[in-house]
Amino acid sequence: MTKPRLYSGMQPSADSLQLGNYVGALKPWKALQEEHDAFFSVVDLHALTVPQDPATLREKIRRTAAQYIAAGISPEKSTLYVQSHVPAHTELAWILNTITGFGEAGRMTQFKDKSSRQGADATSVGLFAYPVLMAADILLYQTEVVPVGDDQRQHVELTRDLAERFNSRFGKTFTIPKALIGGDDARIYDLQNPTSKMSKSAESMAGVIWVLDEPAVSAKKIMRAVTDDEGVVAYDREKKPGVSNLLSIYSSLSGRAIPEIVAEYEGQGYGSLKKNLAELVVAEFGPVRERAHELMADPAELDRLLSRNADRANEAAQTTLAAAYDAVGLLRRG
Known part of the structure; x- marks a missing residue:
């Protein structure tokens, strides 16, 4: 019996993951990988929507992947890889950008909140297109189940809309994914400000x-x-x-x-x-x-492990990308 396909990921945005990440994502992922064909990504391309120091970002990517594994995400049971190691993520994102309405993207709550705080000149096109890249992340693997926090529910709904729109215009290409939203018991709050979600961006x-x-x-x-x-x-x-x-x-x-x-x-x-x-x-x-x-002490071995997993991810991704390219009428390289 074929296991249902699952995809999820987290940004390498801090030196360490925090308790909310562990309870809300890593522990559920560890259980979900037993019953699903699971793809888990360190979504480093998403991290570029805010300024990053290159050397620091590279270290954070490894540290995040190491914590995935240390918390029980198995590179043998699951496909655990770094997003930027699979070029099809950005290639499919461009195709999806062309069928996404400007107003549709602008209505995403997280974009509206962040852009209103930062101002138009300080808000990048990358932040605007962030949900479309997330849609590509999900659709690339013919994902059926997407475990996410409630704050990402709107992005999964956009993903579903884009998949249905593409399928309607160009023929059945993408699986329509469903969000698996964690319950209130998975929501962890700040120990000093227990009405706010525990976050790396906390004031203290x-x-x-x-x-x-x-x-x-x-x-x-x-x-x-x-x-x-x-x-x-x-x-x-x-x-x-x-x-x-x-x-x-x-x-x-x-x-x-x-x-x-x-x-x-x-x-x-x-x-x-x-x-x-x-x-x-x-x-x-x-x-x-x-x-x-232990994993971070041997970065070369960690990199080799991530590379092997990226090969698996790339094989699945290329199949979907080729189908999408054919559907929209792009000419295959001879």
């Missing part, structure tokens, strides 16, 4: 748990997490955002239901919850951190 790093943090650093951040004055361990996102966030993290890493955890800490203060959560985070990230550093 005190509220962000990094996968590659030293154990003492992670524990210290959790012990200093914002809670409230009630001293009652209970889940209520509106009234108790800080405590609820700690419970969500605990549940996500332990696999235990939140009501069960709440019952365990009945009559106890926040100190016990924080202490045990810190121990859980340190135990979870310890092996990941160790394995990631």
Whole structure:
């Protein structure tokens, strides 16, 4: 029986992935690769929509790939590669650009938000076309399932629209993908500002748990997490955002239901919850951190592994790209 095709990726935008990336993406990916023909990419081309130092970006690409593997994304079970190693991503993106409406692209929420903050002159065409490149990423592999966060839902809808439009105009070429959106339990908030999503762009790093943090650093951040004055361990996102966030993290890493955890800490203060959560985070990230550093210590071998996976990705991508080129009437090279 053929496994359904899956595609997802993350940008190499920091030296380390953070807890939200781990809970919201890497842990689900690890499980999903068992039942899917999974393609996971380090989407380095997307990272170019903001200014990058070339040497730093190159290092971040390797570090992100190493953390994928260290967290359990298997280069044998899945196709794990670097986006720019497969030229068909940008080639298909150009074709899709030609069937994307200017107003359609301009209505993407993330583009509107970022461009309104940056101003027109500081906003690149790359940022404008970002969702079209994402559509190419997905459609290139005849993807059926796209695990993404809720903030990417609109981009997957655009991908579906473009696939249907292309198929209608030029004949059946692309599979119409479906988004697999993580639930609220996969949403991790900042430890110091628990009404905002944990993010690499947070104003203060005190509220962000990094996968590659030293154990003492992670524990210290959790012990200093914002809670409230009630001293009652209970889940209520509106009234108790800080405590609820700690419970969500605990549940996500332990696999235990939140009501069960709440019952365990009945009559106890926040100190016990924080202490045990810190121990859980340190135990979870310890092996990941160790394995990631092993991989990063041998960049040549890591590069060879990524190259082999890129060959697999390129083979699948070229089949789709050739079909798209034929469909629109481009002349094949003789």
